[in-house]
Amino acid sequence: MTQRESLEFAMEQETMVQVLMVHCQAMKRQETRLRLATALMLVTFLATLVWIQFHQQTTHPVSGASLKALRTDEASSRRLSVYFRPAESMTNDCLQHQTETLVQWVRLSEGLDHQHINLTNNSVLKVLTEGLYMINLRISYRVLHNQCKSSDKPEAKLFVNITQQHSNYDAEILVRSAAESMPCKQYWMQSVALNKVIKLEANTDLRVKINSESCKFVNWSKNTHLDVTLL
CATH class of the missing domain: 1.20.5 (Single alpha-helices involved in coiled-coils or other helix-helix interfaces)
Structure with missing residues (x-):
């Protein structure tokens, strides 16, 4: 190059x-x-x-009053249910009745305050506010040792009734019921569950009744409860 x-x-x-x-x-x-x-x-x-x-x-x-009302509504929406368990005296009370026993309850929560529902005489749920209510009932049964003898019937009858009563009604009205049979076998366990959504008027009385024959099989301490919810 x-x-x-x-x-x-x-x-x-x-x-x-x-x-x-x-x-x-x-x-x-x-x-x-x-x-x-x-x-x-x-x-x-x-x-x-x-x-x-x-x-x-x-x-x-959002004003202060509106915010307060909103918080009140939110709080009330979390307090719509009231829960009950059977009273400890139920075992003795069952022995005093011939055919039908009125279940007694103890209130566990103040979800629905006394302006909506109250407990009267430990057995009557007094609904004070008219509205739509959901009722959930569960009664648990168990057969303990020596509760079923050779002379006993091979089956135990279980009757559960939820009733309502109001001054506008001529008589007590059946809300929900169940009739079942339970084998009378040692350590047998069984439950009866009832639930219903119903519109109740103010000052309505709710009651739960069972047949006295089944009282000795009811597991009062566990898995027996009543819940009432205002919808």
């Missing part, structure tokens, strides 16, 4: 390097513009969200 050719080749290389540098600088400027545009879009989007939230708060303000 002659000296002239070498000089021309060097000039061409220098020109290519300059072109490449210019191209790189242009790409960097374009990338910077793209980043700035993206950042501007994000800032605009966030500002729009903040403005919408502020506009909603100013358009629909």
Whole structure:
């Protein structure tokens, strides 16, 4: 290669390097513009969200009274049920009746306060507020050692009734009932569950009754309960 050719080749290389540098600088400027545009879009989007939230708060303000009422409603929605368990004296009370025994209860919670429902004489659930109620009852039975002898019947009859009574009614009305048979076998376990949604008038009395014959099989301490929920 002659000296002239070498000089021309060097000039061409220098020109290519300059072109490449210019191209790189242009790409960097374009990338910077793209980043700035993206950042501007994000800032605009966030500002729009903040403005919408502020506009909603100013358009629909929540006063102190409204907030208090909202909290009261939320609290009341968590206190719609009342729970009962059988009274400890039920075992002795069963022996005093010939055919039918009125189940006595102990109140476990104050979910439905005394403005809605109350317990009278440990056996009558006095509904004070008219409304739609869900009633859940579960009575658990178990046959203990020596409760079933050879002279006993091979089956035990289980009768459970939920009734309501009101001054507008001529007589006590049956809400829900169950009639089942249980094998009289040692250590046998069985449950009767009743549930119903019913509209009750104010000052309605609810009662739970079982046949006295089945009293000795009732597991009063466990798995026997009554729940009443205002819907």
